[in-house]
Amino acid sequence: MQLLFSPASPYARTVRVVIAQFAIRGIEPIAVNPLENTELLLDANPLAKIPCLLLNDGGTLYDSEVILRYLDHEYCGGELFGQPGDSWYGETQYSLIKGLLDSAVALRQEQMRDDEGLRSPFWTARFEQALLRGLAQIELMAISGHSKVSLQQICLACLLEYVDFRHPDLDWRKVAPATARWLQSFSKSAPMLTTRPHA
Ligand SMILES: N[C@@H](CCC(=O)N[C@@H](CS)C(=O)NCC(=O)O)C(=O)O
CATH class of the missing domain: 3.40.30.10 (Glutaredoxin)
Structure with a gap:
């Protein structure tokens, strides 16, 4: 493959x-x-x-x-998604993280429109606000509390490091300080270190 x-x-x-x-x-x-x-x-x-x-x-x-x-x-023996109906809240957390990935990538597209003089302040602010609201919500969820690595943790860590990579000025750590502390240790695993984003 x-x-x-x-x-x-x-x-x-x-x-x-x-x-x-x-x-x-x-x-x-x-x-x-x-x-x-x-x-x-x-x-x-x-x-x-x-x-x-x-x-x-x-x-x-x-x-x-x-x-x-x-x-x-x-x-993976179904460890990531489990069986349908196992956890609708877990599925919703995954959907929230996917939506935030969409916002972060859309924000990047706005950045790229700068070169064409076409960046929209309205959409830029809307994507930034969705990211900050979503990460404030994630701070209240128990995603980072699980000792076993979960789908939500993997996707969340990929999202946060992408935000740091493409949008370093977005101060998400202010709304999600515990999540930021969790990321510090989670991002040191070999699967995370060997896949760090670069241009
Ligand atoms: N929902 C898709 C999104 C994939 C996506 O948007 N990938 C970006 C790269 S981060 C891409 O290929 N963009 C090219 C384009 O939008 O034309 C997924 O989860 O795989």
């Missing part, structure tokens, strides 16, 4: 961390820049988005949630 990813993508990073965390073998990472619209990526995903998992039978899986569910089913 092959995983199309970019070293900056937080969605792809959630998949890469799970692959490392569960020592899943047989997946070759292939770095692509989604904005270059390569034939490889367009053949895999008409949306031209990463991550994509190219399966050995010629099929392709996207987006990150589908790939994570596939890996969980095939290699």
Whole structure:
């Protein structure tokens, strides 16, 4: 199998961390820049988005949630998602983190529009506020309290390090100080260290 990813993508990073965390073998990472619209990526995903998992039978899986569910089913014994109905609150936490990933990436797109003189102050503020409100909510949840590494923890850590990478001026630690302390130790694990975002 092959995983199309970019070293900056937080969605792809959630998949890469799970692959490392569960020592899943047989997946070759292939770095692509989604904005270059390569034939490889367009053949895999008409949306031209990463991550994509190219399966050995010629099929392709996207987006990150589908790939994570596939890996969980095939290699992680259902430890990540559990059974439907096990925890609707856990599913909601995952949805909140996915929504915050969307806000952080949309905020990055606003940054990139600066070069074209098209950045929107309205949308910039809206994405920043969603991030700060969401992380204040996460501070109240018990996500970082679990001793066993969970899907929510992996995705949250990928989100927070992406925010630090692309939006270093967003002072999220003010609204989520306990989460920030948790990240300090969580980010030192090998799966996190070997997948740190870079341009
Ligand atoms: N919902 C998708 C989002 C994937 C996504 O937006 N990836 C970004 C990179 S971080 C991308 O490929 N962007 C290219 C584009 O939007 O054209 C997922 O979870 O995989």
